[in-house]
Amino acid sequence: MMPAARLQATIEILDGIAQQQTAPESRRPAERVVNDYLRQRRYIGSKDRRAVTALTYDVLRHHARLSWWLRQGEGSAAAPRQQLLAYLLLCEHEDREALNRLFDGSRYAPPPLTAEEAALVGRLEAAAREAAAPPAWVANEVPEWIMPRFEAAFGAAAEKEAAALLQEAPVDLRVNTLLGSREEAQAALAEEGFVTMPTPLSPRGLRLAGRRAVRSSTAFGAGLVELQDEGSQLAALLCGARPGMAVADVCAGGGGKTLALAAEMQGKGRLLAMDMEQARLDRSAIRLKRAAAEFVERRAVKNLAAADDLHGAFDRVLVDAPCSGSGAWRRHPDARWRLTPEALEGYKTAQREVLRRAAGLVKPGGRLIYVTCSLLPEENREQAEAFLADKPNFAVRPLGEVWVETLSAPYPGDVPYLTLTPSRHGTDGFFVAVFQRGEET
Missing domain, CATH: 3.30.70.1170 (Sun protein; domain 3)
Incomplete structure (x- = not known):
């Protein structure tokens, strides 16, 4: 593909992503839109696929800044073609002549700039010379209402942590x-x-x-x-699952951490993968078979409190809780703009409920491990403290101690909980808390 053809493909993908915002009932994440587009065009070579994907994600990672600059230039932040023009002009520093060459209307290239778009380019150039610096939430590409939460979590390092979420995640x-x-x-x-x-x-x-x-x-x-991201691997390892134990993965979903637990147990003991939806568990069956982990039990449980046969039955109970996913924004840059205060409140309610119910599955002396892929304090430390206040028969097990028990590397975190971040650890953002149930007397 010529450079101009890559631009047209990117515009088409961005348009597909934009359409998802108007159809929440069938919304697909950007990753799926990109994959579907390329899957339907097998003729696009691997090098071009990588280039188009990289450009699409670069535009998504600059969403706040591009939208802010487009408003300065009286453009439309919702128009994918204008977003790409602003990106090329302000981030790639292409000049007007280069844009006219790329948008020339030739075969597979984007149509030429309209008079309105040409005027917009001029206004953007002027705004870039004259406008004041954008606010911190724009510069760091997080929703305005999220920035205070990052500041509460990380203090003076908040902008550094937000900036790290703009980097491409490793494989x-x-x-x-x-x-x-x-x-x-x-x-x-x-x-x-x-x-x-x-x-x-x-x-x-x-x-x-x-x-x-x-x-x-x-x-x-x-x-x-x-x-599996290194942070997710660590969260599973910190469960301390061992051969012969009884272990439950309460929010198993697609089975990523279930597979990690199965490997640590070496096929010995009981490992139960649970989820509210049987369909999600069914999708994990192929992965379990490929990994030689078919000893894992799978069970759909709508109400943990009603599952009497599971109460007090497990040495380790993992709650990989539903959350905002803010720790994985490197991988899903569009997700930050889908998160709303109302959605966050819903996650918090679900987290409190699943923690409360999962506590009943833990044996005396056993452990409950609470994990999120979030960097927001109200999903992490605040939930942990609320759980301890609600369940006096549980005590926090300091993560430094758990780390020494399970891993050989020096402990890289805080006490008593562990927060992994892209900036400090090079992993996705993860929070881990370990609670131990008291022995019966």
Whole structure:
């Protein structure tokens, strides 16, 4: 594809993403829109696919700034073509002549600039010379109502943490120790040309150099590796699941952490994957089979309180709670603009409820592990403190102690809870709290 053709493809994808905002009942994340577009156009080569995808995500990552500049230039922040023009002009520093060459209306290229668009380009150039600096929430690409929450969580480092969420996330793999060691997995991938390096914190992780389609590798197809961010790997490891234990993954979903727990248990003991929706559990069956983890039980449970046979039955109970997903905004840059205060309140209510009900599954002396992929204090520390106030028979187990028990690397976090961030740790944002139930007397 010529550069202009890549621009037209990007405009079409951005238009598809914009249309999702007007159809919330069938909304698809940007990643799915991009994948669907490229899947329907098999003739687009791999190099062009990567270029179009990268440009699309660059525009999405600059959403707040582009919208702010377009308002300064009296443009439309909702028009994908204008967003791309603003990106090329203000972020890639293309001049007006270059834009006219790229938007020339030739085959596969975007149509020429209209008189209105040409005038907009002039206004944007003038605004960039004269306008004051944008506010902090614009510069850091977070919703205005979210910025105070980042400041509450990180203080003077809030802007640094927000800026790290704009970087491209690495591709991390978790080695399935049911089928081989990290060294064996690294060697198998190398034979197919995949260059990897051990992850800094997770002893089960490999980080891929570049962005190649690792799903096409024999190692992935054979179940030796799974795609999983290093932070998510660590959250699963900190459960301390061991062979012979009874372990429950309460919000199992697609099974990412269930698979990690299964590997740590080496197929010995009881591992129960639960979710409210059977369909989500069914989708994990293929992954479990590929990973040689078919010993895992799957069970749809609408109401934990009514599942009498599960009460007090587990040494470890993992609550990978529904949350805002703010810690994963590197991977889903459009998600930050879909989050609303009302949605956040809904997540908080769900978190309180699932924690309260999951506590009943823990044996005396057992542990409840609360995990979110959020960086917002009201989903993390505030929920942990509220749980402890509500459940006096549970006590917090300091994460530094749990880390020493389960991992060999130096503890990189705070006390008594662990917050992983892209800025400090190079992982997605994760929060982990471990609560221990008191022994019965």
